[in-house]
Amino acid sequence: MSYKIVFFDIDGTLVNEQKEIPEDTVLAIRELKEQGVEPVIATGRAPYFIKPLAEKLGIESFVTLNGGYVVYKGQSLYRREIGKRELGRLVELAAAHDHGLVFEGETAFCSDRENHPFIEEAVLSLKVDLPSFNPAFWQTDDIFQVFLHCESHEEHLYEALKDDFTLIRWHRAAMDVLPAGGSKAQGVAALLEKLGLTAADAVAFGDGLNDKEMLEYVGFGVAMGNSHPELLPYANFVTSHVDDRGIRNGLIEAGLLHSEGVAVPIK
Template sequence: MKYRIIALDIDGTLLNDQYEVTEATIRSIERIHRAGTQIVLCTGRSPENSIPIMNKLGLEGVLITHNGAVTVQTPGFQVLHQFSFPIGKVEPLIRFCREQEVHFDVNDAEHLYVERAGEEEAAMYEKYMVRPVVTADVLQLRQPMVKLTVFGSEERMDEVERQWLESGLPEGLVMIRSGVHFIDVMLEGVSKGTALEKLAEQLQVGREAILAMGNYYNDIDMIEFAGLGVAMDNSPDAVKEAADLVAPSNNEDGVSRILQDFCV
């Protein structure tokens, strides 16, 4: 089967635990890209810190960012579509975070905004190659937002998730655990999978011609939509159960090995 689209999650999938793309993975991607297959990075990251990874791979084209909320075209920065909401939509959640001293940020299509960032948060943003815009009160922002993210220890995020499940989110919003230390809140119905499906329709590519690889809960619907859905060995069990097969981990060149087996 010649896959026409390869959809790749970034963190925990394309990148190893040192946040590197290995040379073996770069060579495999270059080979199948030259053969005419489109590589689409599908990530919870913003365009700001995912486009540099695409550049490192020597690719141009489409990226699905913010867990499906923003799809952009490179080179440059052209927003193809976005799913956004006014900042007031998440005001109750922001006030919760302020009262409970839970770190949060809000994102529009291009930028990430914070009210504060301590040493731990600053180190996290640096690791993910993000330059937050510090603003005194994010509720005064007027541009449409695509995502609210909260960050903290696994135990703290477990507790926030529990409280928000019990109290309920504002109507029309959903939350997803995009990492052990992160919870994302977006519009209901927005996901990597729905964005990938929309892109496939635009490109007139059937799902059977799509291979998708990921490692976390925010990758499940993308994995389930693809003709061949692959979970990394470093995935939680629920992600593996949703996949057609399990690849070696992100520290074992899992992406490269799957591409070699199914796309070369």
């Protein structure tokens, strides 16, 4: 199979724990482009968090906010906002438990708590600036994703919202809140349709719980060697660690680069 497009998660996939891009990853992406295969970022991050990384890698198209906002070569082509009614229910329940929220819009993100320790811990782990304080942001702007700041033993408090939202943990103190059924796969599908491609034409790389649907959806899903264990059954292949030629070895296994790789097939 000659794949035509590759989707890359960021954290733990294109960048390591220090949020640095391994030099071999930069070279592998460059070689991929020289083969005429288009690289696309597919991330839970918002578009305003990824510009320096995208520029360094020469990537022009993005599936951001866990599939909620898709841009192809500078043009927005897909939007999946969260409804105001659903947001209102989330805001009310989070306030009852003193759980901070961060609302992610198209060009900015804002919190409903000032100096909340969980917000600071989780957001700063992404190596980005803290959000502005604006509790009414969700009422005035389109919101594509929310960070809900609570610990795993408190997740049951949000069972009443399971029909409205998909919740995915990405930090010990934070979860992504998406519209019900939302995933990166939805954004990937929208971009493929735009390009006249099918899922069978695509490869995807990821390492986290929010990559399950995307890896399962595409023609060839690659899990990083440092992946969350629950992701592995959704991949066609487990490559090496992000800092150990993980991207290159996965691209070799997919037949997109030519060299000997070190990786472990799982299905």
